[in-house]
Each structure stands twice: as structure tokens, then as C-alpha cells.
Amino acid sequence: MQGVSRESLATAEEQLDALLATAGTDGTAVGQALFAVVDLLDANVSLRRALTDPSNEADAKAGLIGRLLDGKVSADVVTLLSGMARSRWSRARDLSDSIEKLGSSAIIAGAEAGDRADRVEDELFRFERIVDADPELARALADRAAPEASKSALVDELISAKAAPEAVVLIRRAVLNGRGQNLDRALDANVQLAATRRDKLVAHVRVALPLEDDQRARLAAALTTLYGKRVHLNVDVDPSVLGGIRVEIGDEVLDGTVSRRLDDVRRQLSR
Structure with a gap:
């Protein structure tokens, strides 16, 4: 991610932290909402370009976010994303990558609020090691042609019933919506993110x-x-x-x- 995108992400991270510090904010709910927006942007290249085109007015891009998301996610999340739309991005994908990172950060913040952050880190690491030790399993989870239901069932078999809910969300996200990223790398990125937050x-x-x-x-x-x-x-x-x-x-x-x-x-x- 180049300089201008890094600066825009840093600003968005500060805004997210302020949102998560608000009493009553559910970090997991915020994270899930942000993931849904990433999926929307990934499925619509023209929308992603419209929101990152430097020739488009910042207010117009923020207005587009409002029209798309008002009533579908919380007003605070709309405000956060509107601010990101007003920012400048080096590449169109940098916006969705940044929202993805904020989504993971919000989920981890939910674990922190529940005093489960260490547990989430451990469970992400353990899942990564299980997959690394079984090449056949790794191929099954990485198979883009495999039905989502079959991969979801595999994840259910592998995750302990006692796993932290935030770990379950992040593992499912890495497996089912990896966005072309290596599974090990996606899981490790979340472990590092959890450590950096603290x-x-x-x-x-x-x-x-x-x-x-x-x-x-x-x-x-x-x-x-x-x-x-x-x-x-x-x-x-x-x-x-x-x-x-x-x-x-x-x-x-x-x-x-x-x-x-x-x-x-x-x-x-x-x-």
C-alpha cells in the first residue's frame, strides 16, 4: 500500500478506534458490517472505482456511500465509510483492503472487550498449525471451486465448540472470503493485528x-x-x-x- 493509501488508512483507524471506544458499541457487529461492505465492493468493480476516482468530488463519493448503506448498517459505520470515501487512495483495491483490515480490527476489539484477545490469538494460531500439518486439508480449504457449504462444514469440524466467537468469525472469514489471499497469511495477519492493537x-x-x-x-x-x-x-x-x-x-x-x-x-x- 503506497503512501497516500497508508495515510488514509491511518486516519480511518483513528476513526474506528473512536467509534469502538463509544459505550455500547459492539465490535463484532461493526466488523461484520464492514466485511459485508468489502464483499459488496469486491463484487462491483465500477462501484469501487467510483469511490476511489480522484476526479470525483469527495462529497459526491460520501453521498454515494450514504445512499447505498443508510438503513443497512449503523449510522456510525456509514459515517466511518463516508470518511474513507472522501479520502484519497493509490489504487481502487486499497479501499476494500483497508475496510477488510478495519473489519478484522473491530472483531478483535470485541474480543478485547470480552477479555478474550489472548484466547483468540491462540486459536487462530492453532487453526493455522492444523491446516499446515495436513496438505490435503489445506487444499480442500483453498479450493475456490469447492462449494461454500462443504468448506463451511470442514471449518465446523475443525473449530472447537468452546472456541471464542471472534476466532470463529475470523477463521470463517479467512477460509470462505479469503479474497485471493493465502490462508496462512490471512490468519497470521489477524494474529499480528491482535498483537499490534495491544x-x-x-x-x-x-x-x-x-x-x-x-x-x-x-x-x-x-x-x-x-x-x-x-x-x-x-x-x-x-x-x-x-x-x-x-x-x-x-x-x-x-x-x-x-x-x-x-x-x-x-x-x-x-x-
Whole structure:
């Protein structure tokens, strides 16, 4: 997303935060409404172009939003989207991509309000790992020709009945309305978004054996001290690491695994 679109998105994010801070606002309802608008724009290229054409008057574009959405979504959501229509966008798709991101952010805000944000992050990560571990399942979920009902049934089988409602919404969205995005990437984007909203980093931790609660707490505390921000752990049990621990935060890797040390020895011997 280029500069002018990034600026417009940043302005919209501030407006969304103000809306979500209003007493009585249901973040999940706001997110669902925004997703519905994204689907409308994705299905109507001419509408998307009309709303992002810089030669069209800003008030005219905002008026078009009002005519389309008044009575169909809340007045606050109409106001938010009207403001986005008045903004400038580098590409027509940037508008719908930005509304999609705001929709996910609103859903996550709903989880925060219900004290379920950590749980949602964990469940998104777990679903991603389940799909990664089963190539046949991954193909079935990514198959654009497959009926939506069959993919929906697959999701129902995979998601725990005790899953947070916000995680269910985001997983369903990623699978059924991925908008051409890789499923892993869509799920990971939501994990990162959840962490960013709470000024946290996400650490992908690989260990040979499951971590006990006190071990997780100590590791999170150590990483928080190291990076100066709270750190959310996504722990993946991987016997191939043999021992020790591998931590990935963004592009940085902290690797203290036995397998890494063995690889170092092999490289020394092969010289």
C-alpha cells in the first residue's frame, strides 16, 4: 500500500478506534458490517472505482456511500465509510483492503472487550498449525471451486465448540472470503493485528516438548525484558528441534536448539 493509501488508512483507524471506544458499541457487529461492505465492493468493480476516482468530488463519493448503506448498517459505520470515501487512495483495491483490515480490527476489539484477545490469538494460531500439518486439508480449504457449504462444514469440524466467537468469525472469514489471499497469511495477519492493537509482539516458539505454564511465563518475561514490549507466545511442539528452543519474532531468530548446534558441527566437519 503506497503512501497516500497508508495515510488514509491511518486516519480511518483513528476513526474506528473512536467509534469502538463509544459505550455500547459492539465490535463484532461493526466488523461484520464492514466485511459485508468489502464483499459488496469486491463484487462491483465500477462501484469501487467510483469511490476511489480522484476526479470525483469527495462529497459526491460520501453521498454515494450514504445512499447505498443508510438503513443497512449503523449510522456510525456509514459515517466511518463516508470518511474513507472522501479520502484519497493509490489504487481502487486499497479501499476494500483497508475496510477488510478495519473489519478484522473491530472483531478483535470485541474480543478485547470480552477479555478474550489472548484466547483468540491462540486459536487462530492453532487453526493455522492444523491446516499446515495436513496438505490435503489445506487444499480442500483453498479450493475456490469447492462449494461454500462443504468448506463451511470442514471449518465446523475443525473449530472447537468452546472456541471464542471472534476466532470463529475470523477463521470463517479467512477460509470462505479469503479474497485471493493465502490462508496462512490471512490468519497470521489477524494474529499480528491482535498483537499490534495491544502493543505486543508475537513470538513463534518451537520446542521439542510442551512448555509448562511456569516455563511459558518465564520465557515471556525474558522476551518482554529483551524487546521492551509485552510478548505473546505461539508455541509449536516440533520434535525435530531435539532440544533447546527456537524463537522467531518478526525477521529475527533466536536459536538455541540442539539441532541447530548439530548443524553447526556438520558444517564445520564438511569444510
